[in-house]
Amino acid sequence: MDTRKYWLGLINLQGLGSRIIKNLLDYFGDAESIWKASQKELCKVRLIGTKRSQHIIKDREEIDLDYKVKRLNELGVEYLTLDDEEYPFLLENIYDPPPVIFYKGELTSRDLISLSIVGSRKCTAYGRKVANRLAASLADQGFTIISGLARGIDTAAHQGALKEGRTVGVLGSGIDVIYPPENDELVTEIEESGAVISSFPLGTAPHGNNFPKRNRIISGLSLGTIVVEAAKKSGSLITANLALQQGREVFAIPGDITKDQSVGTNDLIQTGAKLVQSIDDILIELPLDDWWERIDKTDQELKEEEKTDLSLQEAKVYDKIESVPQEFDKILATVDFSASQLNSILLKLEIKGLITQLAGNRFKRSS
Known part of the structure; x- marks a missing residue:
């Protein structure tokens, strides 16, 4: 039986935030035990009183877990x-990681090398240009760019990263509710070469109180947060403060002192954020060698584990498949097999769940 579905139940219980769910997990040990616990047992958990336990029991009776999986x-x-x-890994190690994250696309071990770029929705042309170029340059250096899919700076950062590498968009709504709606096409592009994620159940509307929760995920997924433009009171400054609380680096782009969009970033620099004039100002602050070593070790362990049950021919082809989509002809050029032989091997790898075939006769490693 799929016990993972009980996690879906937990995040659909009303009035339970990530901290209370953690208390429940610390007490019961796993999601299934929480789901099947009696009211008397639930009341033994810190912050779960009679009223909240009654709500949990009632909600459990009304939630169809199998339907949610379907x-x-x-x-x-x-x-x-x-x-x-x-x-x-980085998200797991913040104070209050979301119990469940939903995603479309692919999350990879290399997303450990990541930076978030955030800023004003009502950005200037200068801010949009800086965010786009900075994201492209960092993606070219191997960074996954994290942002919030909002209008303005977020959108520019995602678009820049897509030119050179990977990006991950974090929604403040359910993953089936794209906000803002004009970014629907951008979301599709991101899913093809990165990932779009959400911590909210399907169908969740983009309410204002969702965005601080989303912001902690943006900063939590990242080694550091770069603020490009921000007014004096801004969601981007919330993200920067969350990054500091999570022990992550905070960077800021200096701005025109005559613009409202520069007040927040310039204040950040005054209070200790690293001023960024080029990507070198970012790279010098991050111990990337240690992180790359961790990734290489993880990748090698996964590679050996995945190849255990493969034939010699399958292993040779699997070694050539990457986590980003590759065209059939490009794979064919790297192996000593005919097109028909390669087709047969790819089909076997797909049946084993190790690779995924995409539109346009392209292939990538399965998540």
Whole structure:
């Protein structure tokens, strides 16, 4: 039986934030035990009183877990829980990691080398240009660019990163509710070469109180946060403060002192954020060698584990498949097999769940 579905139940219980869910997990040990616990047992957990335990019992009776799993499958949505080894390492180590993250696209071990770029929705032309160029340059250096898919700086950062590498968009709504709606096409592009994620159940509307929760995920997924433009009171400054609380680096782009969009970033620099004039100002602050060593070790362990049950021919082809989509002809050029032989081997790897075939006769490693 799929016990992961009980995690879906937990995040659909009303009035339970990530900290209370953590208290429940610390007491019961796993999501299934929480789901099946009696009211008397629930009341033994810190912050779970009589009223809250009654709500939990009532909600459990009304939630169809199998239907929720079915809907995710229908929409092509994957999810990771705090119990899963693949759950992002940096996010897992913040104060209040989301119990479940939903995603479309692919999350990889290399997303450990990541930086978030955030800023004003009502950005200037200068801010948009800087965010786009900076994201492209950092993506070219191997960074995954994290942002919030909002209008303005976020959108420019995603677009810049897509030119050279990977980007991950974090929604403040359910993963099936794209906000803002004009970024629907951008979301599709990101899913093809990166990932779009959400910590909210399907169908969650983009309410204002969702965005601080989303912001902690943006900063939590990243080694550091770069603020390009921000007014004096801004969600981007919330993200920067969350990054500091999480022990991550904070960087800021200096701005025109006559513009409202520069007040927040210039204040950040005054209070200790690293001023950025080029990507070298960022690279010098990050111990990337240690992180790359961790990634290489993880990748090698996964590679050996995945290849255990492969034939020699399958292993040779699998070694050539990357986590980003590759065209059939490009794979063919790297192996000593005919087109028909390669087709047969790719089909076997797909059946084993190790690779995925995409539109345009392209292939990538499965998540």
